[in-house]
Amino acid sequence: MKRQHSKNKTAYLFNVDILVEGETNAVALEKLLNVLNGGNFPDYRIVSGLEMGTLIANMRESAAEFRPIPVKVAAGNAAPPSGGTQAAKTKTDADQSRDPNGDPSINERIRRCIEAKRLIRLSVNKGYGIRLSIPCRILNFDETAQLLTVYHVDEKQVYAFNLYEIDEFSE
Structure with missing residues (x-):
């Protein structure tokens, strides 16, 4: 815990682990950001996040089913x-x-883009004539569900888009 002095208030820095439940990683991250944004904190930083549950156990079980495929x-x-x-x-x-x-x-x-934490612009077609142009950083990509989770840098919000909704991807 570090102490920082300001005018009349003293600020403290805490390192915490918070478990947030949600249907997907994007939903859980959005819940966390809503709580942090509504908490009147002067600043915060999300260092990392990982999915808890049975994912590792499921991967270990399915690893026994994989067999090498010979390449001709x-x-x-x-x-x-x-x-x-x-x-x-x-x-x-x-x-x-x-x-x-x-x-x-x-x-x-x-x-x-995820590895480099690169700022990109997505052009998204939500349907019914709704088009969005979003400056963002990609947080997560679920290849099986084709779901892209992004952090909108202007609005400080997390959004999840299906890959088919994205018209343009500008780096």
């Missing part, structure tokens, strides 16, 4: 040396994640 090498390509198999596999994965024009896939672009 094309007749024109020679088999890579045993030391280079990992590099060859990484290159193949990178090639598959690109579209025919050579650009990275949208999933890869989203992952890079």
